Amino acid sequence: MLIADDEKNMRWVLRQSLEADDFEVVEAADGKEALASVDDLPPDVMVLDHKMPAPDGMEVLRRIRAKAHQFPVIMLTAHGNVETAVEAMKAGATEYLTKPFDLEELKLRIQHAIDVGEMAAEVQRLREELDRDYDIDGIIAADTRMLEALEMIRTVAPTSATVMIFGESGTGKELAARSIHRLSSRGNKAFVSVSAGALPETLLESELFGYEKGAFTGAMQAKPGRLELANGGTLFLDEVGDLTPTVQVKLLRVLQERTFERLGGTRTIEVDLRVVGATNRDLQQLIAEGAFREDLYYRLNVVPITLPPLRQRPSDIPRLVAHFMEKFNAGTKTISSDALRLLSEYPWPGNIRELENTIERIVILSKGEEIGVHDLPGEVRAGARPFEPGGAAAITLPDEGVNLEEVELDLIRQALDRSAGSTAKAARLLGMTAKTLEARMQRLGL
Numbered sequence: 001m002l003i004a005d006d007e008k009n010m011r012w013v014l015r016q017s018l019e020a021d022d023f024e025v026v027e028a029a030d031g032k033e034a035l036a037s038v039d040d041l042p043p044d045v046m047v048l049d050h051k052m053p054a055p056d057g058m059e060v061l062r063r064i065r066a067k068a069h070q071f072p073v074i075m076l077t078a079h080g081n082v083e084t085a086v087e088a089m090k091a092g093a094t095e096y097l098t099k100p101f102d103l104e105e106l107k108l109r110i111q112h113a114i115d116v117g118e119m120a121a122e123v124q125r126l127r128e129e130l131d132r133d134y135d136i137d138g139i140i141a142a143d144t145r146m147l148e149a150l151e152m153i154r155t156v157a158p159t160s161a162t163v164m165i166f167g168e169s170g171t172g173k174e175l176a177a178r179s180i181h182r183l184s185s186r187g188n189k190a191f192v193s194v195s196a197g198a199l200p201e202t203l204l205e206s207e208l209f210g211y212e213k214g215a216f217t218g219a220m221q222a223k224p225g226r227l228e229l230a231n232g233g234t235l236f237l238d239e240v241g242d243l244t245p246t247v248q249v250k251l252l253r254v255l256q257e258r259t260f261e262r263l264g265g266t267r268t269i270e271v272d273l274r275v276v277g278a279t280n281r282d283l284q285q286l287i288a289e290g291a292f293r294e295d296l297y298y299r300l301n302v303v304p305i306t307l308p309p310l311r312q313r314p315s316d317i318p319r320l321v322a323h324f325m326e327k328f329n330a331g332t333k334t335i336s337s338d339a340l341r342l343l344s345e346y347p348w349p350g351n352i353r354e355l356e357n358t359i360e361r362i363v364i365l366s367k368g369e370e371i372g373v374h375d376l377p378g379e380v381r382a383g384a385r386p387f388e389p390g391g392a393a394a395i396t397l398p399d400e401g402v403n404l405e406e407v408e409l410d411l412i413r414q415a416l417d418r419s420a421g422s423t424a425k426a427a428r429l430l431g432m433t434a435k436t437l438e439a440r441m442q443r444l445g446l
Helices: 008-019 031-040 057-066 082-091 103-131 144-156 173-182 201-209 245-257 283-288 294-300 314-329 337-345 351-365 378-382 404-418 423-430 434-443
Strands: 002-004 026-028 046-049 073-077 095-098 163-166 191-195 234-238 274-279 303-306
Touching (some): 002 031, 031 057, 073 082, 082 095, 144 303, 163 173, 337 378
Parallel strands (some): 073 095, 163 274, 234 274
């Protein structure tokens, strides 16, 4: 709750009354402070005085709406008239109240504004999800292994089981997770996504669990975490192999007890959510290395689903190419059979994401109505296949005396040679993250 009023006594009265009803209140003494508070942390609802300095309430309201903030705003004024009320409502006020007012009436207006705001947000969320094709029938697949994965999604979605999705980067793990959510009884609730690999440990903790005011430097107000936002719905936890030991312990408790505390807080919060995890890493290997908790692995891996890489489902590539061609050029261009053959033969180390980006680039840069071989990227025209671990020609084993460290060194050197020394590219060739590759290189003295 943000209270913006230049009268100190009014702010004090409102704060005391609203905090008694369990609202978390932030105050602003003028328009400048109000706008700064909104930029720092948009409130759930705002009580805004019409007449106050620098700038006045009406201008504050206009600027808030100009920035597309949709939270409810209740306008207060000591100079109420029909023209002012009409102006406020046109500017985007949710409610309008004239001073002096009854506190109980204000509370009723606030609750009504919150209810209306939540309904509008839910409608908008549902519209956005419907506009995006996350239904399982929208996943393009004919390959047997992919069809088996989709059948597993259909089977597990209506249950409450925790699901673990395995697959290389770009294979569609988040799409699969959204399909599980949409097909479940939680499909009309929130789908909240967080990537463990994209955030440093301290930020990941605050994003997941939220924090209380004063929990750390800069925590000026309390903030709910992704776990609270996903209450009643689904939490998609991507790149779980990158979770730090501290976060692993806390997440294990959430999975076991469905409870946690915000950072800096003592109040135990209960949540009802489904967790869908995803990783492109070998969790059992991480367990053997002591980098991942075995008990957390079993809590997450209740129902495992593996999405095959695109190189293992080449029969799906023509269908995917047709889909992306339609998406990016609305049928105005065609593609030659030779170009389509090369696209189908290329192993796509970046999987579907790489294929999609490639088709978009080809459509934009190609000059003619038909996309030919000459329009394809050089690596696709060359048909260069990245090194695949476990391939038939990957390595020749001697009759005896295998030194695994030497084998590992040889494979890493091959990948680095093919990647011109780029650890990021070499990691993709070896089917691991750059962080894992760098750790192994350091261990092996490379």
